[in-house]
Amino acid sequence: MKSIVILISGRGSNMEALLAAGLPARIAAVIGNRPDAKGLATAAAQDVATAVVDHKAYGTRAEFETALAAEIDRHRPDLVVLAGFMRVLGDDFVRRYQGRMMNIHPSLLPAFPGLHTHRRALEAGVRIHGCTVHFVTPSLDNGPIIIQAAVPVRADDDEKSLAARVLAQEHVIYPQAVRWFVEGRLFLGADGRVLLDGAGIPEGALLVPAPEQSGATLRALAESG
Numbered sequence: 001m002k003s004i005v006i007l008i009s010g011r012g013s014n015m016e017a018l019l020a021a022g023l024p025a026r027i028a029a030v031i032g033n034r035p036d037a038k039g040l041a042t043a044a045a046q047d048v049a050t051a052v053v054d055h056k057a058y059g060t061r062a063e064f065e066t067a068l069a070a071e072i073d074r075h076r077p078d079l080v081v082l083a084g085f086m087r088v089l090g091d092d093f094v095r096r097y098q099g100r101m102m103n104i105h106p107s108l109l110p111a112f113p114g115l116h117t118h119r120r121a122l123e124a125g126v127r128i129h130g131c132t133v134h135f136v137t138p139s140l141d142n143g144p145i146i147i148q149a150a151v152p153v154r155a156d157d158d159e160k161s162l163a164a165r166v167l168a169q170e171h172v173i174y175p176q177a178v179r180w181f182v183e184g185r186l187f188l189g190a191d192g193r194v195l196l197d198g199a200g201i202p203e204g205a206l207l208v209p210a211p212e213q214s215g216a217t218l219r220a221l222a223e224s225g
């Protein structure tokens with residue numbers, strides 16, 4: 001059975017979704033870079049080993065990442081899962097876990113990398129927003145895409161309502177991507193392409209809004225027009 005280490009910085013709802021998914025994998029540890037990360041308590045309450053590698057305790061990013069890698073490697077994970085881990089990671093660290101580290105980002109990448117994705121999506125006036133799970137490569141919020149979920153942006157959305165709609169989909173696609181990996185079906189090819197069951201384009205790797213959601217959006221648009 002493959003084993004996983006999950007890295008978090010805060011709330012940890014994606015981590016919770018992974019813990020609840022009944023994955024055929026051992027969750028070896030949840031590691032936070034902030035001692036007050038709420039998700040650490042949630043993991044501990046479910047008898048999952050937790051650790052803190054506090055970035056503030058290190059003088060440089062390289063020192064922090066050396067300590068973080070040592071803590072991760074102690075658990076010998078097959079996969080490192082970034083679940084709301086809000087530190088930019090250096091090239092050496094990323095290369096160490098190349099092909100076995102995933103991230104989830106709250107936008108349809110390559111649109112809106114970085115922070116405040118929901119606010120920026122609303123400001124840009126996009127009609128479709130969503131979330132992306134990708135293998136991690138040295139550039140920020142970039143890297144070969146594994147799975148995405150799209151949600152409609154509604155006429156009356158604010159940052160909070162849009163974030164909630166996207167988060168619900170994050171909790172669907174992250175367990176799916178991790179499940180494919182721990183089942184030994186998902187790989188990052190040498191050419192940087194994502195392979196699921198040996199095929200170039202992962203089957204079912206885009207979730208789209210349920211028809212009733214789209215219908216509600218169209219009705220809202222018609223009524224507001």
Ligand code: GAR
Pocket residue numbers: 008009010011012013014015039083084085086104105106114141167170
């Ligand atoms: C999630 O929305 C995740 O996509 C985002 O942080 C949130 C963490 O929530 N990650 C990023 O923005 C990474 N660039 P959670 O702690 O409840 O899972």
